[in-house]
Amino acid sequence: MKKFARSLTTILALGLLASCGAKSSTGDGTYEGKGNGKHGDIKVEVTLKDSKIDKIKVKEHGENKVLAEPVYDELQETIVAKNSPEVDVVTGSTATSEGYIEAVEDAIKKAGVTLVASKNTGKKQEKEKELQEFDVVVVGSGGAGFSAAIEAKEAGKSVVIIEKMPAVGGNTLISGAEMNVPNNWVQKKLGIKGDSPEKMAEDTIKGGDKLGDPHMIEVMTKNALPAAEWLKDDIKVEFLDDQLFQFGGHSYKRALIPKGHTGQEVITKFRAKADELKIPIKLNTTATELIQDDNKKVTGVKATNKKDQTISYMAKDGVVLTTGGFGSNVEMRKKYNKKMDESYMSTVTEGSTGDGIVMAEKIGADLTNMDSIQTYPICNPKTGVISLLADTRFDGAILVNQEGKRFVEELERRDVISNAILEQTGGYTYQLWNDKINDISGTMEVHEAEYNELLKQKMIVKADTLEEAAKFFDIDVKNLEETVKKVNQYAKEGKDKDFNHRGKLVSLDKGPYYIEKAVPSVHHTMGGLVINDKTEVLDKDGKAIDGLYAAGELTGVIHGSNRLGGNAITDIIVFGRIAGQEVAK
The missing domain is CATH 3.50.50.60 (FAD/NAD(P)-binding domain)
Structure with missing residues (x-):
């Protein structure tokens, strides 16, 4: 287990604050602290009593709740027992642990006290039967x-x-936990006809270059609807009842979307x-x-x-x-x-x-x-994390390179898009959409934390004009405007003459605009x-x-x-x- 390093500077600063008497001699009270987690800031409140950490409360964070909450519970127990943030990170949750510990340290620093660490490490777990x-x-x-x-x-x-x-x-x-299901109940509600397990099997076999086992693929597609109904009726998973995704390589919109757009x-x-x-x-x-x-x-x-x-x-x-x-x-x-x-x-x-x-x-x-080994084409260039915010791609967002030009069909297979991105200047892409597309997809509302994180990292920009958006990333403005002009025409005509987009292109004639920078990242083996x-x-x-x-x-x-x-x-x-x-x- 990796030990979370602490600097001598921090220790000296704590001692200096305590000697200056910035707070009470014991530091009794509640203090706020902030640290940088995997998905943005983690804000905590640390309550001190008699120079001891009494409790830690997470006030705000952008981490996945199911993943983060047991990590927070374990770290709080250990930190309170030891009366010190000098603890090990939780294995498998390094970035979240580090952000939480940093936030606790920040709060203690603001308290202006020097804590005396204990050798206690928390509750002793009973040994399991071997x-x-x-x-x-x-x-x-x-x-x-x-x-x-x-x-x-x-x-x-x-x-x-x-x-x-x-x-x-x-x-x-x-x-994102979207689930492809031919003949599902949302397709029927939206009037989508002609889909079938056989057509999904054809898409899957073709998408895998005929290297998948046809019989096993048939088992999957024929059992997809009963499996989705089991999730809905027995497990009580809630799916959106008025929206589907059409992922790259699929001939129909058939992917059910869970509430919140995540797993x-x-x-x-x-x-x-x-x-x-x-x-x-x-x-x-x-x-x-x-x-x-x-x-x-x-x-x-x-x-x-x-x-x-x-x-x-x-x-x-x-x-x-x-x-x-x-x-x-x-x-x-x-x-x-x-x-x-x-x-x-x-x-x-x-x-x-x-x-x-x-x-x-x-x-x-x-x-x-x-x-x-598959890469996912649209990921955070700093962390490698998949961009769920960029699911706007399935509802009309376009991909452009540094020169402001489209270079691939946005609903192509993931490997095709990823390889195309790597051939562009710098090995990255930009995804462009507007509020009209956002209104269709609704992804920005459910992925607000990711949006704020990307803003902080300067990996996304919102602008009223294409010129302003392009300037932020130094994209060729004239080329971008020409690209958007063609997309608008293709959206009006219902036919993409450049890349034969298999979904529906959407007009980008009005802002505000969003441009997100992205790279491919390993996603599935x-x-x-x-x-x-x-x-x-x-x-x-x-x-x-x-x-x-x-x-x-x-x-x-x-x-x-x-x-x-x-x-x-x-x-x-x-x-x-x-x-x-x-x-x-």
């Missing part, structure tokens, strides 16, 4: 893991979820359902090895918890791996695709390190398509374990490994060379459910 028995063990608490666990539990099985991170959710939580809605409802069903979730617990009996059946998982205990979670009926891909494991990325090196940032969680793939391969599991339509993990001879199931991004048979936007949630829910049903049989 051998625990369940019917089903699920490794990973993203959408696939929750789907599998809930289905198995509702089938009458005892289930446990093991999660290496300090919070549930995985990449599902930090995604927070999905994971919050999943967690509530798991709590209702009394499914235990072991956080900060890293699976390290699959356990097999003498007949090579997978009968459990060895894992290490936060106290460095090794726990054997035994599974009578089977183990379901839902640990995600390896986008955050640079060495693993380079092993399979040398181009995906340190020069690329990542949109995914720190926990996406390929653990499930590695564990399964050690017991003979077959892998496929491991070199196919298409390769992984080979599974069949029962989600059984197969060995190199094509035989099922008894007792082992897998679903989600750690599998490699669905998306081929490139995953189409909105297909990940469909994939993880459909096959997560199947895994839970099959392991419970």
Whole structure:
């Protein structure tokens, strides 16, 4: 665990303030502090009593609530117990931890007191039993893991979820969580006709350069609508009832949008359902090895918890791996695709390190398509984080280069757009839209925190005129005005003569305008374990490994060379459910 460094200057400053008597001798009172988190400022109130930290309250932050709240709780407990912000960051949440600690330090500095640290580190956690028995063990608490666990539990099985991170959710939580579903209820309401599971399968096969397994893709698309209805009716996920996205590579608007436009809605409802069903979730617990009996059946998982205990979670009926891909494991990325090196940032969680793939391969599991690693084209140039604000692209926003010219169809496949961006001046792009497009998409209202963060970083500009907006980023004004003039004409005619935009271009004749700078960032690893339509993990001879199931991004048979936007949630829910049903049989 990485120690959060403190400077001698800060310590001396605290001592100086205390000696000057800026506040009372004990510093009793409540003080505000501010630190810089992963998604902007974190503001706290620190209450001191008798030169001791009594409590810490987060007043404002832009972090993901599901991810951040357990981190804040853990840090508060440790800081209060130790009476010092000199504590370790929470593994897997470094930037959020650092911002919180910085905010606490700032508040203490304003109090003008020197704190005497204690050796106390908080509540002592009871040791877990080193051998625990369940019917089903699920490794990973993203959408696939929750789907599998809930289905198995509702089938009458005892289930446990093991999660290496300090919070549930995985990449599902930090995604937009839009879900492609042909023939869905919103399509019917909007009068969208002609879509079908077969057409979605065609789009998916084509989008992955025919490297995905056609049968498995068919299973996904045919089960998409029942899976979405399950989310809506059983898990109580709320979807927008009057809007859909058409992601790049899709022939129809078919992506359901969750309330709030993020996976927070999905994971919050999943967690509530798991709590209702009394499914235990072991956080900060890293699976390290699959356990097999003498007949090579997978009968459990060895894992290490936060106290460095090794726990054997035994599974009578089977183990379901839902640990995600390896986008955050640079060495693993380079092993399979040398181009995906340190020069690329990542949109995914720190926990996406390929653990499930590695564990399964050690017991003979077959892998496929491991070199196919996808970048998301529109990401923050400073952090690598995916820009959900830029979902305006699906409702008419355009992409231009430094010269002010369009260079790719905005609804092309992610890999095509990403590669096109990297060929432009500086290897970046600008996304341009206006309030008319924003009114259609509604993304700016739900992603206000990201907008404010980008403003602070000077990665976005709002301006009344194109000239003013272009000047901010030194974009060629004449070219940009000519580009917009053509887009306006194409929007009027209903045909994009330059790039054959498959959606609807929108007139950009009126401001205010928004221009956001963006770069591609590693987003999804298409390769992984080979599974069949029962989600059984197969060995190199094509035989099922008894007792082992897998679903989600750690599998490699669905998306081929490139995953189409909105297909990940469909994939993880459909096959997560199947895994839970099959392991419970």
